[in-house]
Amino acid sequence: MNVEKIMTDLEKKHPGELEYLQAVREVLDSIEEVYNSNPQFETAKIIERLVEPDRILTFKVPWVDDSGNVNVNIGYRVQFNQAIGPYKGGLRFHPSVNLSILKFLGFEQIFKNSLTSLPMGGAKGGSDFNPKGKSNAEVMRFCQSFMLELWKVIGPETDVPAGDIGVGGREIGFLYGMYKKLTHEHVGVLTGKGLNWGGSLVRPEATGFGGIYFVQEMLKTKGDDLKGKTVAVSGFGNVAWGAVLKATELGAKVVTISGPDGYIYDPDGISGNKIDYMLELRSSNQDIVKPYSYEFPNAQFHQGKRPWEAKCDIALPCATQNELNGDDAKLLIKNGTKLVAEISNMGCTPEAVEMFIEHKMLFAPGKAVNAGGVATSGLEMTQNSMKLNWPAKEVDDRLHHIMTSIHESCIKHGKDSSGYVNYVKGANIAGFIKVANAMLDQGVI
Numbered sequence: 001m002n003v004e005k006i007m008t009d010l011e012k013k014h015p016g017e018l019e020y021l022q023a024v025r026e027v028l029d030s031i032e033e034v035y036n037s038n039p040q041f042e043t044a045k046i047i048e049r050l051v052e053p054d055r056i057l058t059f060k061v062p063w064v065d066d067s068g069n070v071n072v073n074i075g076y077r078v079q080f081n082q083a084i085g086p087y088k089g090g091l092r093f094h095p096s097v098n099l100s101i102l103k104f105l106g107f108e109q110i111f112k113n114s115l116t117s118l119p120m121g122g123a124k125g126g127s128d129f130n131p132k133g134k135s136n137a138e139v140m141r142f143c144q145s146f147m148l149e150l151w152k153v154i155g156p157e158t159d160v161p162a163g164d165i166g167v168g169g170r171e172i173g174f175l176y177g178m179y180k181k182l183t184h185e186h187v188g189v190l191t192g193k194g195l196n197w198g199g200s201l202v203r204p205e206a207t208g209f210g211g212i213y214f215v216q217e218m219l220k221t222k223g224d225d226l227k228g229k230t231v232a233v234s235g236f237g238n239v240a241w242g243a244v245l246k247a248t249e250l251g252a253k254v255v256t257i258s259g260p261d262g263y264i265y266d267p268d269g270i271s272g273n274k275i276d277y278m279l280e281l282r283s284s285n286q287d288i289v290k291p292y293s294y295e296f297p298n299a300q301f302h303q304g305k306r307p308w309e310a311k312c313d314i315a316l317p318c319a320t321q322n323e324l325n326g327d328d329a330k331l332l333i334k335n336g337t338k339l340v341a342e343i344s345n346m347g348c349t350p351e352a353v354e355m356f357i358e359h360k361m362l363f364a365p366g367k368a369v370n371a372g373g374v375a376t377s378g379l380e381m382t383q384n385s386m387k388l389n390w391p392a393k394e395v396d397d398r399l400h401h402i403m404t405s406i407h408e409s410c411i412k413h414g415k416d417s418s419g420y421v422n423y424v425k426g427a428n429i430a431g432f433i434k435v436a437n438a439m440l441d442q443g444v445i
């Protein structure tokens, strides 16, 4: 494989798809050596087949708002690869959504799902619809219109979407209701379902919890743990909430959360009822964290700033892609931060990642750290197939075990001769090998 040639060809074919090209380059750079020492991969053109999605569905989503106006959004489903199982990956509803972002997320999802050891292929979907500021009835009408197209390409053995930014339990409920009406079937076609109708315990917490279990494993390699550590978190959504909850439970002090308006610094730590307040903030239908500083006056609000300027031992991006750049990385390094783990997808820019690795810091990428979310979705699918519900402890134990084994895979494929673990390399190689071998077994299709 010639990485530069593949990237030049892809840039020509998909100009301007920056996030997608960034995600592909990161994987190719990591797997180049392994790929080139296994000529059967090149013969079967595994990479050329892996970087293009199997198919992309694009559709219009017309819906009527509460004032009677007709609105039109764009809907997408990118079915990337199903070599090891049915397509699986979340739906994102956010005004920034475009094909490049969904292709990057779908591509990453292939390797993440492979790392979980569960039989799931990679996909992603969503819309440029913004649920913020919309009434429940508007969100319902949008979701129903979205599903009127999506249902044609999904199914419990074909493609099983879940939530992501802007898609939580409420949206999954409306989407599921419409799917059920269209197909007359009550099946596990979506994950993140309500507990009374097929959902799994621990799914809402799973991405954040899994991320913290992974961080625990990273710290263990240095004989350390979370007790007494100061943690900076970005975002204030589902993933940030789960991460703050578990980090606090394990003895760390979380001092920041953030939104598009700026960040909150709480010197007393975000714990107890403050964590419950995060849920209130998130469901308040606004996109700001500032109200936290009115509710808890000891906390300071820093308008238009990112949390990476706060002094911390551990930094956890939990909001969106490329939310921590080279300048932020410099600040963190200067302030003595020891560990950065992306719980958001591709939370750090390539410059930031390069700096962390150059400084031999503990750094791990989203596809490993946040895999607990999709892993628990996989466990929800298993429970749906068995038609029973596991108790919370069983789900949490399985999640913990999966995160530990993903960490082991990263060590196996990412440790260099000096003992430093490059988690980016480790995660990409481990995720890739399983998918590539499955593709070899199944022929050119």
Ligand code: NAP
Binding pocket: 094, 096, 163, 164, 165, 166, 167, 207, 235, 236, 237, 238, 239, 240, 258, 259, 260, 286, 287, 288, 318, 319, 320, 321, 343, 344, 345, 370, 371, 373, 374
């Ligand atoms: P969420 O509940 O909707 O929260 C997302 C957070 O990020 C919110 O605080 C949001 O603020 C902020 N945000 C979104 N887009 C932004 C942008 N362009 N600029 C600045 N802030 C932005 O979503 P989530 O489920 O927590 O997802 C967070 C991250 O984790 C994403 O990268 C997602 O792909 C990843 N992830 C999620 C799961 C899961 O199970 N949910 C699993 C694996 C990975 P506003 O709401 O105000 O925009």
